[in-house]
Amino acid sequence: IVECNTAYGGGRADTENHLKAAKDHGFTAIAPVDIMDAEGEVALPVKGGKHLKEDFVGSHYLNYDFTVVLSHFKGHAMGGFGGAIKNISIGIASSAGKAWIHSAGKTKGNPWGNLPPQDDFLESMAEAAKAIIDHCGDKILYISVANNLSVDCDCDSSPEDPKMGDIGILASLDPVALDKACTDLVRASEDHGKIHLIERIDSRNGMHTLEYGEKIGLGSQKYELVKLD
Template sequence: MKKVLLMAVAAMAAMISGCSAKSTAAAQETAETVTADSIATVYYIKDITPDNLVKIYKALGREAKGNNVAVKISTGESNKTNHLRPELIEPLMKAVNGTIVECNTAYAGNRNSTEAHLKAAEEHGYTKIAKVDIMDADGDSVLPINGEYLQIDHDIVGKHFFDYDFLIVLSHFKGHQMGGFGGALKNVAIGIASSAGKTWIHTAGKTANVDSIWGNIAEQDHFLEAMADANKAVINHMGDKILYINVANNLSIDCDCNGNPAAPEMADLGILASLDPVALDKASVDMVFNSNDPGKQHLIERINQMHGTHTIDAAEKLGLGTQKYKIITLE
């Protein structure tokens, strides 16, 4: 394969409570695009249902418009993984007339080729509810990072990424064996990167040769910073044609790329959504840390062990959002 060359604010003050929205219409009035100098709005709803997933999307007040709406999920490595089930996301897919988008993995498994990946998507029920597009099926393209970057000066994404007018980042929030946790920022960085792009990020720009990934894995914080860089490339490209939803259920310490993940040890938390990916992932992590559930221990250990919150810090440093947020609870 061809090579491509080259916590401070609001930490434990996590949630501003008591800000309930009595209706979706009321929530829409407060939806806003945020900067690092403002307080971001994160919407929250406790019950994880198909209707509530649509409700929280509408609360954001940013309609998914365009001829081609991409919904980025993880299709899951096996039937044992905790990926978002088709029956949960189907009403949202229909509401936005969306296409499920993915890219092939950079490791040997059930999704490292387009043929195998589409087969996995079919087996997991996704092809029954929407069109599924493996965005690097026809190769990849370089997406530049304009301005400041930390580790990589460009991203490598699936070629089909440029076919889409709007992007919904629909993430299963959980632990992750390499990133500490997986949420919106990881779903954008690794999920939209082609298999070569995943290699590029994991090696912090040493190589895009998938066959060389494991001998060139970057120092942990450099990998997390490269994820932030990749987010900047995608977010700059999409502008305001993007929104983010985290579904915090089946909270294993392992990601959906693990075909045999550890069983979840804490209860589901709910659905969170924002126009700011930094605030959304910060709120999701805070909700784990501030939970009264004793089962949170192992997930917190995984996040801390892998320096997971460094991705949030790096993304904020790059101007992709703010860690200052308020929670609006939808009833």
């Protein structure tokens, strides 16, 4: 299980406390946990980026030759929703790399006092994801668990309780298609609780991440949904 430290304080902002949080939540009992920026970061190039020319990831990420991206699909206070693209961009980024993305390439320090226009942040997430995808080639797959659907991210210290029932588990080799399928299933659901999540996605212009991601070659918003019993 791989992870990087956060850029916003809290119990996962440094390696020692991050590993303690992993242990407290039972992750270390499942598999070794590697905080990838415990020994610094490395830069991956962003080809054709409008905001980012490089993406800063935990240095240990270069130790791996295949990536399985396990995401909890849910809402997000800044991105509108969090899924595969957010997980590989923000999740694999080092602590300073997270600040770099949130500031649209302006600072690796505290970005919270002077955040960029919303679409610049969303586009920066897609550009950081492109650096990961270009690095991995075809050695990456994506699984999203669309259960316990809250409007807030798991990173929120006091998230809103889930208002929507479980949708299920989806997987793809295309992160854009996967995120689009998850959002489509939310919108098509008969669960009345979906209005809260849809409002969060649309109020943050969250679908722009997929539009821009498709434009820069992350994948396609067209997909075929294959149901497995």
